[in-house]
Amino acid sequence: MKFRQLFLLLSAVSILCIAAPAFAADSSKGAANSQIFGFWTLVPPLVAIILAFISRNVVLSLFLGVFSGAMMLETTGFDFYHGLLGSFQRVSHEILGSLADSWNAGIVLQCLAIGGLIAVVSKMGGTLAVAEALAKKAKGPRSAQFFTWLMGLIIFFDDYANSLTVGPIMRPVTDRMQVSREKLAFIIDATAAPIAGIALISTWVAYEVGLIKDGFEQVGIQMNAYGAFVETIPYRFYNIFILFFVLAGIMLLREFGPMLKAEERARKHGKVLADNANPMASEETTQLEPGAHVVPSIWNAIIPIGTLIVAAFLGFYFNGLSAIDNAEMLAKINAAPFSFFAVRECFGASDASVVLFQAALLAGIVAMVMGVCKKVFTIEEAITTWILGIKSMTITAVILLLAWSLSGIIKELGTAIWLVSVLSDTLPPFILPSIIFVLGSVISFATGTSYGTMGILMPLAIPLAWAINGDQAYLLLNIAAVLTGAIFGDHCSPISDTTILSSMGSACDHIDHVRTQLFYALAVGGVSVLFGFLPAGLGFSPIITLPLGLAAVVAMLFLVGKKLPDAS
Template structure:
């Protein structure tokens, strides 16, 4: 450990020396061009995360390193160090002051409190028992987790924070590793929300498509174009298939294979055996009140309240936003047919998901408290104490999210995404464009930890570029799909992505363990998406051939290259 700290210290000193001696150029807009140094924050955070095994320290040092690069222009090391520390504080305050970010922090904490209330009332235990009766073994337990992820299609955050805690007791009992559960949760969060016809993602994606087509002088129905991109969202579709195949074949590879083999040997009654490196233990330690009657309704009603309130909230929040806006076409749509499919889709897209989910979780918590008090599971005072105790389990999640957002702000100030675009978007043959866009989107979203930001950067470039290279409308659609799915792929791999963080916390597993086990799977599916998806699609092969072939290859890859977990036959479904 001492030797490792010495190495890190020496590398830090070398970094300071190299940064201070760097000669940064000035761009045409008068701004400083940091070039390769713009990659410092994500590289430092990601490398240190794997070296130190501590996400908080790694993110903090990544932000500090990025701020040091920004302030090193003056050449004074002492001033740069002081300003870097002050910048971390400023980034954190600015990130928390953002209405959307604050809403996410609040919804995360409140959902943690809601889960604690349901646990104390015996609701989660009852659901686990009910699901356990349906889940006869590891196959069905994983498939049920996957189905629940599909059911919560409307928002990736809600998915990550609900499916993990609900399914955790079931997968623990069936000796499925927490790492595998977090992978299933993560693989059915953004990949599902990104292609759902109605979700909190749709409005943003449709808006980017609309702007891209306007840039080339074309007036289109952006939502129709969005639907046309779905068959070309190879990574989303193939990842969903991949999850099912790992469950049905009971085959894994890489670090996940080790985690699953370890899980098959552990004692399901020993939490330390199940989760040797827990991120938080408050929810694991919570048990139903002694003597309380276990009822699935103590979980179904609060979660149902959360889902219904969220769906209603998405609509009315978006409706009010549209009616207060200046888009006369949308206002006309909402006035003439407010509950049509188009009206609902537009309202969902315009809603503030973070605020709505916070409101819905708060309402669901009040419902759970009232139910518990009525059943004499606890008093109002005990209900509040339990609720706050549940929040404690996700405070670490809030801290990581806050640091991840601060890192993103540092990355933006350094122009990391712009540098990557200029570095990787050279001239290329037409058929390679969708693949290059997918890879570029993957790199940017991995480095920045945000799929939304990556989509916003690339879509205005991809559609005009595709239109300039080829006048084929289908080619433009393929390129737009490559932006949307490439951003999700990189985000899925990134240890600094908010959905990756929430998935590990929801499943109750060490964050880096989740990243290490999931990354080989994401990379494998990403490679298949390029070789058997975007390359043949770019060459003009029909999608009705490309998509089925890529799905067969995905299943075959796991079947032939995955290794059996080697369970006794009697324990299989």
């Protein structure tokens, strides 16, 4: 970025911060701050999001977003000198606090460990062998994209593992079949959180069920929270429609909007990336090609990746089992340790970030041992390769830390609380699910966190829906609107961790990924409201709304989309 552009960006952020009410904010009281700042609580997320699109520099944009929020919290009156000093200290404390959080630290370590794993697998020729094997079956763009979509569904248990695993494996295949990196990133992103959010067993279940349970207790509803979670699945319109949209687009080979231009560029000119793209991949990855003496084997990928998946499943079970302190529940689990109930409860109680880090670390060790035993490399070369893979993920760790810091600043400012207070007025019963869906989308887009949005909206949505209409189906519909709206907004947001990881896994320019995906997500979000939440709010059964929505998705692809060539 040129110095003049940087100066203009910094000037714009300074003006926004100065324009905000310069009161002495209490950084520990988000609700109070939401009343003090009002509309201005939107400044940090808007700075980060708008500057990301203008500058195409995610790190700078996130940093300025965090800094603008810190300025608002630390500046008293018009004492900008001490405000600047305090803001710098607050930004550093936010970043340190984000890394000190055990969950966040586990995610960062998981990303680094998976980067090391993929590097060793690549150096052994495992990724190349899988790519060559799939390339024999993937006769064209359609089949290459279909295998990517299918692999995304297979890794249903965690969205982070999905984003970081599918991309590096499928990228050589989709590149060879002239599928744009933007489309690869979209397929990965659209099969990460959407499938993890509705899977019966995943790292999301405990959190979602816990929120539902707390909401039920709040209004005195006697209902099994997990059973309610399962019953919301037919109402999770965006999750279902976006998964189907990806598949329908692949089968019909139809694209529209910015994605159409990206795919036409890849098909006609063989450019999987735009000329001005800045892919989220390190130069070190070019050093990970297998040597001339290496005979590529798919087992060099299957065994380590299989170790990752198996270790993750076992880790979820035993880690969760050790965390359960309810004697009655433990007795039920011990009576039938392999039952669905036991697996569900253990998975739900596990610390997913720690388990996935441990699984990735174990898989990396297995890969290094395999490589040394097969004489692909020495022990020293194996460790060097693993560290090289970690280095390639450094930018991801930096972005995640800044995104979490921005989320922390937004929470202290009370941004989500202000949005809820403004948008959740008295509404007709039939439109409430749609409003909750849209409200969840806005909060999730602005904050970049689906978990945080669920935590904010669920305690409000359950009592409100129960007070308006005491029907169980209506309550479940509004719960689904919270869970689905949070994922929809997170799917659109450039500051979302899963969106960032999808760009990283596919080695795509992050802003290009967001720009092309946003158009599709909004289209499917519109279908979710018009053919899902609105008719469901009027009392129509999912037996009617789901087929209508799926048909609308296909009709949209035919009416708006343009067919692209396929070699198969």
